[in-house]
Amino acid sequence: xxxxxxxxxxxxxxxxxxxxxxxEKIPVAAGHEMRVHFIDVGQGDSILIExxxxxxMLVDGGVKGAGQQVVSYIxxxxxxxxxxxxxxxxxxxxxGGLIPVLNSVxxxxxxxxxxxHTSQTxxxxxxxxxxxxxxxxxxxxxxRIAFDDELEVKVLNANENAVDNNDASIVxxxxxxxxxxxxxxxxxxxxxxxMLQQNVKATILKxxxxxxxxxxxxxxxxxxxxxxxxxxxxxxxxxxxxxxxxVERLQxxxxxxxxxxxxGTVTVATDGVSYEVSAKEWSGAIxxxxxxxxxxxIVSKDLIEEVVAIKNNGQDTVSLKDWQLVSIEGNQVFxxxxxxxxxxxxxxxxxxxxxxxxxxxxxxxxxQIWLNDGDRAQLLNAKGEVVSELD
Numbered sequence: 596x597x598x599x600x601x602x603x604x605x606x607x608x609x610x611x612x613x614x615x616x617x618x619e620k621i622p623v624a625a626g627h628e629m630r631v632h633f634i635d636v637g638q639g640d641s642i643l644i645e646x647x648x649x650x651x652m653l654v655d656g657g658v659k660g661a662g663q664q665v666v667s668y669i670x671x672x673x674x675x676x677x678x679x680x681x682x683x684x685x686x687x688x689x690x691g692g693l694i695p696v697l698n699s700v701x702x703x704x705x706x707x708x709x710x711x712h713t714s715q716t717x718x719x720x721x722x723x724x725x726x727x728x729x730x731x732x733x734x735x736x737x738x739r740i741a742f743d744d745e746l747e748v749k750v751l752n753a754n755e756n757a758v759d760n761n762d763a764s765i766v767x768x769x770x771x772x773x774x775x776x777x778x779x780x781x782x783x784x785x786x787x788x789x790m791l792q793q794n795v796k797a798t799i800l801k802x803x804x805x806x807x808x809x810x811x812x813x814x815x816x817x818x819x820x821x822x823x824x825x826x827x828x829x830x831x832x833x834x835x836x837x838x839x840x841x842v843e844r845l846q847x848x849x850x851x852x853x854x855x856x857x858x859g860t861v862t863v864a865t866d867g868v869s870y871e872v873s874a875k876e877w878s879g880a881i882x883x884x885x886x887x888x889x890x891x892x893i894v895s896k897d898l899i900e901e902v903v904a905i906k907n908n909g910q911d912t913v914s915l916k917d918w919q920l921v922s923i924e925g926n927q928v929f930x931x932x933x934x935x936x937x938x939x940x941x942x943x944x945x946x947x948x949x950x951x952x953x954x955x956x957x958x959x960x961x962x963q964i965w966l967n968d969g970d971r972a973q974l975l976n977a978k979g980e981v982v983s984e985l986d
Contacts, residue, residue: 627745629771631863633801634668635855636661638829638836639688642778642801643669646743647771647867652679654767654778656692659716659926665692666699668860676701679742682720683765683780685712686966687925690720697723706740709733709755710763713947713963714925734765745867746771751790752782759967761804762786768797772867777819779803779810787815798870799823799863800850806837816844823851823863823872830856833923833971833986842879852877891936892983893920896972898965901947903972905983907936917977920944920959924970929959 627647634641636657643665644652651674656665669677680702682690696702697720705724711717724731733755734740740748747770757763764780777797781804782790791814800821803810805828824845828836837854845852851872853861858874865871891913895904903920907913915931922928929944934957936942943956946965952958965972974983 627866629746629774629865629867631769631776631799631865632668633825633827633853633855633861633863634665635859635861636664636692636827637856638805638832638834639692640683640780640801640805640827641665641692643672644769645672645674647745648743650678650743651676652681652742652748653677653693653696654681655683655689655780656694656696658688658924659691659694662692662695666695669696669700674700676703679704679706679740681706681765681767682708683778684708684760684763685710685714685717686760686781687714687716689780691716691926694719694723697727697729702727702729704732705729706732706734706765708753708757708763708765710757710760711755712760715927715962716925740767751777751793751795752786759783761809764803766790768795771865774798774865774867774870776863777801777821781805781810783809784812784815787812791815791818795819797821799825801825801827802837802841802845804836805832805834806841806854807834808838808840811841811844813844816848816850820848821845821850823853823870825861826852826854826856826877828854828856832856833984834969890982891915891974893972893974893985894941896965896970896985898967898970901945901950901963901965903944903965904941905936905944905974906941907938910938912937915942919975919979921973921975922964922966922970923973924966925964927964929957932957 629647630645632643639657640655641657642654734750734753738750742748749768752766754763761781761783764782766782767778769776775797776799778801795818800819802824806826826837853874854877861874863872891907894906913936916933918931920929945951946959947963950958972985973981976982
């Protein structure tokens with residue numbers, strides 16, 4: 596009888612101990628290392644994820660000119676294929692570099708926002724995906740992407756029907772144990788507000804739109820509460836990124852800031868319990884917009900209607916033969932015909948579906964040239980010198 600009572604007492608005590616343990620937060624055991632590389636591609640985004648079990652995901656590839664750099668970086672890590680590639684949205688500073696990647700690295704799955712774009716860069720990307728017979732997926736908000744059993748990859752936004760490219764951005768939250776990464780593409784403040792209906796809190800934030808004040812609203816930063824924020828932008832960029840108000844919001848919550856423009860590629864390594872950032876913290880220098888030369892100049896640029904106005908503010912007639920108008924983001928060039936621009940007169944270069952020509956209108960192409968969310972235009976004279984530029 597005593598023995599029976601003793602056994603029952605032990606069971607009761609053990610049951611009580613078990614209940615007490617279950618009410619406490621059990622720490623995640625340290626696992627294999629996961630590494631997230633925020634690759635320095637200048638004014639653009641490119642993020643490489645190495646999962647705990649050796650899977651790889653590339654999110655964006657920067658501008659086309661940075662593509663080979665991304666390929667070299669992947670090769671240097673000994674990676675011979677990519678399990679998943681994600682094109683967050685069709686802007687050239689995100690998908691341009693994916694062209695060299697598609698040409699050089701085998702890809703198992705390709706995820707795209709589904710947002711249709713008429714740029715040559717976008718069409719080239721889709722063509723390569725088709726030629727190489729790569730499985731193509733368009734995710735929906737709320738989807739979970741199968742990547743690594745130890746990770747959760749949740750789609751917080753994806754909208755193929757968005758009017759603006761940025762609003763189509765695939766936003767991913769990648770969670771490994773207690774550590775999470777929020778990769779926002781170029782999601783703007785309106786989209787951030789919509790995402791607040793979900794759990795956006797994250798350890799590491801890739802700030803939206805390269806640190807622009809069109810993203811990273813006060814309410815969003817407060818909700819995310821990032822311990823670390825990565826700013827992916829180009830040194831001396833034309834937009835003045837990162838914008839001061841974004842930096843102030845991040846500093847106000849005590850987030851450590853790292854910038855690819857200063858530190859180069861920033862790598863975050865984590866075992867799911869703790870993390871380490873392999874870069875120096877950002878110094879706090881705000882980019883300055885370059886001084887624009889005056890003379891014959893670009894006076895306006897309608898990115899929606901695709902019309903660029905160029906005016907001669909000088910006293911003499913100027914021949915525009917061999918001059919060029921350049922879309923910087925898409926690296927697309929219009930070569931002027933042999934036309935003369937009289938003093939005080941304006942000439943218009945048109946593109947897109949409604950491109951016009953005749954009188955003082957010059958037709959570039961029926962393709963969409965300019966990025967709706969921002970695309971610097973440069974005007975070069977016959978010697979190749981930049982005589983005017985407009986953000």
